[in-house]
Amino acid sequence: MHKMENLLSIAIGAILINNIVLTKFLGLCPFFGVSTRMRNAATMGFAVIFVMTASSILTWLIYECLLIPLHIEYMRIVTFILLIASFVQLVEMFIRKTSPELHRAFGIYLPLITTNCAILGVALINTTVEGYSLPAATVNGVATGIGFLLALILMAGIRERLELADPPRTFSGLPLAFVSAALLALAFQGFSGMAI
Amino acid sequence: MKLQEFTKGIVKKNAVFALALGLCPTLAITTSVENALGMSLAVAFVLIFSNLIISAVRGFVPQKVRIPCFIVIIASLVTIIDLFMHGYSPTLYKRLGIFLPLIVVNCIILGRAEAFASKRSVFDTLLDAAGISVGFALAIILVSVIRELLGSGKIVVLGHEIVPAFISSPAAAMILPPGAFLTIGILLALLRRAGVA
Numbered sequence: 118m119h120k121m122e123n124l125l126s127i128a129i130g131a132i133l134i135n136n137i138v139l140t141k142f143l144g145l146c147p148f149f150g151v152s153t154r155m156r157n158a159a160t161m162g163f164a165v166i167f168v169m170t171a172s173s174i175l176t177w178l179i180y181e182c183l184l185i186p187l188h189i190e191y192m193r194i195v196t197f198i199l200l201i202a203s204f205v206q207l208v209e210m211f212i213r214k215t216s217p218e219l220h221r222a223f224g225i226y227l228p229l230i231t232t233n234c235a236i237l238g239v240a241l242i243n244t245t246v247e248g249y250s251l252p253a254a255t256v257n258g259v260a261t262g263i264g265f266l267l268a269l270i271l272m273a274g275i276r277e278r279l280e281l282a283d284p285p286r287t288f289s290g291l292p293l294a295f296v297s298a299a300l301l302a303l304a305f306q307g308f309s310g311m312a313i
Numbered sequence: 314m315k316l317q318e319f320t321k322g323i324v325k326k327n328a329v330f331a332l333a334l335g336l337c338p339t340l341a342i343t344t345s346v347e348n349a350l351g352m353s354l355a356v357a358f359v360l361i362f363s364n365l366i367i368s369a370v371r372g373f374v375p376q377k378v379r380i381p382c383f384i385v386i387i388a389s390l391v392t393i394i395d396l397f398m399h400g401y402s403p404t405l406y407k408r409l410g411i412f413l414p415l416i417v418v419n420c421i422i423l424g425r426a427e428a429f430a431s432k433r434s435v436f437d438t439l440l441d442a443a444g445i446s447v448g449f450a451l452a453i454i455l456v457s458v459i460r461e462l463l464g465s466g467k468i469v470v471l472g473h474e475i476v477p478a479f480i481s482s483p484a485a486a487m488i489l490p491p492g493a494f495l496t497i498g499i500l501l502a503l504l505r506r507a508g509v510a
Contacts, residue, residue, distance in 0.1 A: 139490060140490050141341070142336075142337050142340040142341035142490065142493065143337055143341075143415075144337070145336040145337050145340065146334075146336060146337075146420060149333070149336070191392060191395075191396060192392070193414075194388050194391050194392050194395065194414045194417055195385060195388040195389060195392060198384055198388050198417055198418070199381070199384070199385070199388075202381065202384065233418070234337050234415045234418040234419075237414075237415060237417070237418050238411055238415055241411045241414055241415075242411065246410070246411060285502075287502045287503075287505045287506040288498075288502045291333060291498075291501055292498045292499070292501040292502035292505065293498070294498070295494050295495070295497050295498025295501060296494070296495060296498040296499070298494040298498075299491045299492070299493075299494035299495035299498060300491070302489075302490040302491040302493075302494055303486070303491040305490075306486075306489060306490065306491060
């Protein structure tokens, strides 16, 4: 029972309290790049949840079963980035063969995910920073992905509305997106200090 | 003109303000000027040496596997700076946290490798990488000066008070996440107004 509560607090923490985008500043490129349309934002968000969960499990296994027994923990950066890049490539090839429809929807987002620092960031948090167990690392991967989806959808909603607004010309586009993100981050600050 | 390869990266093609690349460290570690200095040195090291190596081996690397090769070169250099900072500057290492290993996915570095170093001579690459590094350093130092000044009311670098405390109750929100987004948003708008970005 104690363990379940622990997993729940990791999940709530990753989705709301320490939101990956708005408090940890990871994955900002897709956050600003893909948040102009709600549909694209949702697709990207789901692709990230999938890759983040799978890569959390894979990197945890490699770290605990290969790098630690061989005492080559310092190889973690090289190993993780290669693992994530080849995994994403594999998934892309797999869905291209099996489901062309899915490939049309996700195709262009998958290569982008390789350089999404949130994926590598979560892998590093799971293994070296927090030292989670496998279930905890998996939950953290899923929940961080959900937090990313949440932030991306909120931002896309705001930016779709902003298109109808008439801001000063110097602020239109990226500057206004940053100021909106500041207000969103301010709202998320309300969760800080929340304990479960 | 060769010197142009160096100067273009500072203002005209500034990685952060003109191209909006490398945003994660720009927002995350600019809570103090000291962090920004450490980060810009680490990024400069990785950017310059990785691009030099990539430019030097550009003749041998097959076109199809160039991206994985670039990533391995960059990741090895990041590992070097990671171990170096861990050994020589443990406090800075702790404060930069996972953003030090995450230099490996900083899009500025792979972007320059792909767009410039993989096509040009070693000397041109050195100028280009140095220029981009200076531009990145200036950008994150500018952001960190604003945030530390308003957020903690003073600037402390390596234990020296560069700017003594002058605000009795500083706006703590500036060193919290919202302050980072706000600072960059307003800076981008101002630079656009001035015709720079």
